[in-house]
Amino acid sequence: MEYKQTELKKGIKLHSIKTDKFKTNLIAVFLTTNLTRENVTKNAVISAILRRGSKTMPSQEEISKQMEEMYGASFDCGLDKTGDNQVLKFYIETVNDNFLPQKGENMLKTSIEELLDIVFNPYVENDSFKKEYVDQEKNNIKQRIEGKIDNKARYSMDRCIEEMYKDSPFGLYKLGYIEDLKNIDGKNLYLYYQELIKTCKIDIFVSGQIEDSMVEELQNNENIEKLQERIPKFVLPKELNKQLPKEEKVVTESMEVTQGKLVLGLDVSLNDEDLRYDTLIYNSILGGSANSKMFQNVREKAHLAYVASSSYLRYKNNIFVNCGIEISNYEKALELIKEQIEDMKKGNFTEEDIENAKKGIIATINTIDDEQDTGITYYFGQELSQSNISIEEYIKRIEEVNKDDIINIAQNVAINTVYFLKD
Amino acid sequence: MQIIENSKVKEKVYIEKLENGLTVMVIPKKGVQKKYMIWGTHYGSNESSFIVPGEKEVTNVPNGVAHFLEHKMFEQENGTNSLDVLTALGVEANAYTTNDHTAYLFECTDNFYEAMDELMDYVQHPYFTDENVEKEKGIIGQEIMMYDDYPEWKVYLNAMKAMYHNNPVKIDIVGTIETISKIDKEILYKCYQTFYNPSNMTMVLCGDFKPEEILEEVKKRLINTKPSGEIKRIYPNEPEEIVKEKIEQKLEVSQAMYVIGIKDTINCEQKSELVKKHLAIEMLLNLIIGRSSNLYKKLYNEELIYSQPSLEYEFTNIYAHCLITGQSNNPEEVYKSFKEEVCKLKQEGINKEDFERIKKMIYGGYIKEYNDVQDIAKMFLADHFKGINSFDYLEEIEQINVEYLEQILKDVFKEEKMVLSIVKS
Structure with missing residues (x-):
């Protein structure tokens, strides 16, 4: 595995991950821009509209046929909230030429060209996205926004974040707002798209069996040539300014559910980027694994839940504790969870717990090169936080964490919001 | 070992059927750090009526036993839980139950042999007590309720109910609160003895392995068991027609x-x-x-x-x-x-x-x-x-x-x- 960055133009980077471990090549284009109420919905519609057609493949049907023809290349797009940024993600995965029944097809080159075409050369009519596409995709986004209630656990988590980050960008829903859809039309959306493409941060990832000529080919690619240099508009996750919450907020909501979903949003009020290794281990001991306090005490000992875990959101320095419980057990479960958080502050965990947590985290880091998409996510994370830490260095930092470091984190952890979804 | 090669995807599988009836398959992946081991039994939610080899009478068990067994296999006589032990080794361990099989697995980059010791030990040593069986009913109860809140699961299961009159595919793999309440340690032991015989099991290993060597490592960790005779599985008759449209x-x-x-x-x-x-x-x-x-x-x-x-x-x-x-x-x-x-x-x-x-x-x-x-x-x-x-x-x-x-x-x-x-x- 060999990772290399090339600045194609100011603000536009190519990340190549040369590897022969896979049967596939994975190509991704990420557009990163700041998350704002004004643009969040427009970005969602743009990510949907671009997959409808490019100048060379003007309809979804043509794109699909082309992908099928390329031995089932999969084209996919997604929308993520990464810290205070919104990231529009576009992917094509194709079978590596070595595993095709016919020789001589350069699938990697074709798929890079096609992906760039979809993202940077969309189908437009008279300086406007096609009306039919815009109307359909606005409805599509509306359905997907409404769809957030379908997965109750995911919904509870999103709601907890929304409550914690009221009036700040991270509280925005990544797909935007239904009431903002009505002001979007083909013309103003295309204008906005041109602005986005001019100002956003652009990262192109290519993972697979790469030829050295690729960089040059990309530099000469028509779609890349068209793009201007830029100082990209995005928010560095380093610019956190966290303080301990003043008081614990409690939010309860009712919906048709059989099982109650309890989410605790915790703040880690430390602003030093280097402490994220300590926080990772803190989280692992609190609820990150089957050995964690949450799993052992809430599930195995008290039998209150099947799911009892926690996760660390590094870009915002939050930890979210999750469990699904009998609705009548709310008080009992909440008390037990708070006990676990207190225990961490008091240092009630062993050296063995720390060692186990380290092993688990290091094992995950070691698989980065074995999974194509994980590799891309890892390098993009580095890129976004402008850090340049090798996998070896990362492991070293994890190994260096000691008990005092973890207690230090624990003592700077406070509950911001308790969210409970019940019937 | 028997070797089957596929020229299209350029991979090989090595297969061996051991004396005790266990099938072992190894798919070597050179240069990959991750190692994966999975051990499955051909036993899932479909099997709730069967004749134990050597017996004459039909055994009927409540729905949800295969899944219940999966949960309980991790508990050890010395008071440890194998899931904890495996997690402590830094490996990602899990288990799952489907309609036709139950599987125990782990994925790791380090400590492979230690994890293999643990996996092979716990799958071969069940330990059920009245108390630990009762305890699990609370956890599985919450798992059942979690699925109650998954509309995609309900719509799937209802489709099964519309298609099938009697086939067990229409039954929830985890059972219901009512059926799991009837499960006790005797039932678990009986199903374990019947279906966890090596002749009803298959093991697959994938990663940077030398097939012959890893096979020897597997053999070393197997306890002495004789292959059992055929398990007669009894399934209800299913008409060709659907139940309702x-x-x-x-x-x-x-x-x-x-x-x-x-x-x-x-x-x-x-x-x-x-x-x-x-x-x-x-x-x-x-x-x-x-x-x-x-x-x-x-x-x-x-x-x-x-x-x-x-x-x-x-x-x-x-x-x-x-x-x-x-x-x-x-x-x-x-x-x-x-x-x-x-x-x-x-x-x-x-x-x-x-x-x-x-x-x-x-x-x-x-x-x-x-x-x-x-x-x-x-x-x-x-x-x-x-x-x-x-x-x-x-x-x-x-x-x-x-x-x-x-x-x-x-x-x-x-x-x-x-x-x-x-x-x-």
Whole structure:
């Protein structure tokens, strides 16, 4: 595995991950821009509209046929909230030429060209996205926004974040707002798209069996040539300014559910980027694994839940504790969870717990090169936080964490919001 | 060891059947850090009535035992829990239960042999007490309730209920609060003794292994067991007809969820025939309602669907059906259009160009299955319990032609075998 960055133009980077471990090549284009109420919905519609057609493949049907023809290349797009940024993600995965029944097809080159075409050369009519596409995709986004209630656990988590980050960008829903859809039309959306493409941060990832000529080919690619240099508009996750919450907020909501979903949003009020290794281990001991306090005490000992875990959101320095419980057990479960958080502050965990947590985290880091998409996510994370830490260095930092470091984190952890979804 | 090589995906599988009846499969992946080990028994939620080898009487057990056993296997006599031990080694350990098999697994980069010790130890040493069985009922109870809040699970299970009269596929794998309340340690031990005999089990290892060496390591860790005789599995008789065409349930969802099911018949087909049929059905589903199809375009433009429905052919030794799963504000209309499209395709025949394109797509899809050690090992295990070698899919694709597809279309896509399950607010 060999990772290399090339600045194609100011603000536009190519990340190549040369590897022969896979049967596939994975190509991704990420557009990163700041998350704002004004643009969040427009970005969602743009990510949907671009997959409808490019100048060379003007309809979804043509794109699909082309992908099928390329031995089932999969084209996919997604929308993520990464810290205070919104990231529009576009992917094509194709079978590596070595595993095709016919020789001589350069699938990697074709798929890079096609992906760039979809993202940077969309189908437009008279300086406007096609009306039919815009109307359909606005409805599509509306359905997907409404769809957030379908997965109750995911919904509870999103709601907890929304409550914690009221009036700040991270509280925005990544797909935007239904009431903002009505002001979007083909013309103003295309204008906005041109602005986005001019100002956003652009990262192109290519993972697979790469030829050295690729960089040059990309530099000469028509779609890349068209793009201007830029100082990209995005928010560095380093610019956190966290303080301990003043008081614990409690939010309860009712919906048709059989099982109650309890989410605790915790703040880690430390602003030093280097402490994220300590926080990772803190989280692992609190609820990150089957050995964690949450799993052992809430599930195995008290039998209150099947799911009892926690996760660390590094870009915002939050930890979210999750469990699904009998609705009548709310008080009992909440008390037990708070006990676990207190225990961490008091240092009630062993050296063995720390060692186990380290092993688990290091094992995950070691698989980065074995999974194509994980590799891309890892390098993009580095890129976004402008850090340049090798996998070896990362492991070293994890190994260096000691008990005092973890207690230090624990003592700077406070509950911001308790969210409970019940019937 | 027997070696089977596939020239298309350029991988090999090494297979050995041991004296105690255990089948071991090794798929070496050179240069990959991750190692994956999975040990499965050909025993899932389908088996609740059987004759233990050597006995005459039929044993009937409550629904949900296979899954309950899966949960309880981790508990050890010395008071430890194997899941904790494995997690402490820094390996990712888990287990799951399906309709036809139960599997115990881990993935790791380091401490492989220590993890292998633990996995092989706990799967071979059950330890059930009245107390630890009772305790688990609380946890599984919450798991059952969690599924109650998954509309996609409800709409799937209802489709099974619409298709099947008696087949256990219509029963929830985890059982119900009521059936699990009847489970005790005697039942668990009896099912364990019956189904966890090595002759009913298969192990798959995928990673940077030397097959012969790893086989020796497996043998070293096996306790001395004799292969048991055949377990007689008793399944209720299932008529060919469906139960009812439509089934609906109310649940709070943003937009109706639907499953269109097509009940298929199980003939004692040749295994290669089974693979061919599976591939043909995948192709047909894509030709009918896949991303590039006319029907998909029509439904999308009419705003009846917003994304590609998922298309599957599910089968075990006792059932088989096609499933089209998605969300729509008007599932009835999607269903109607689907039936019309099937009818049209039967009359007009399959376009050769479309066929060739979809065939390429399916081929690429099977190649992609070989990227990750976990996907590979799980696939070989699941296929093995169906009597299939996973490589066969790549080999059989070439054998499929338009005529065969048209034959399957006629045999399987019958209107009187179709059901529609809907969950909506």
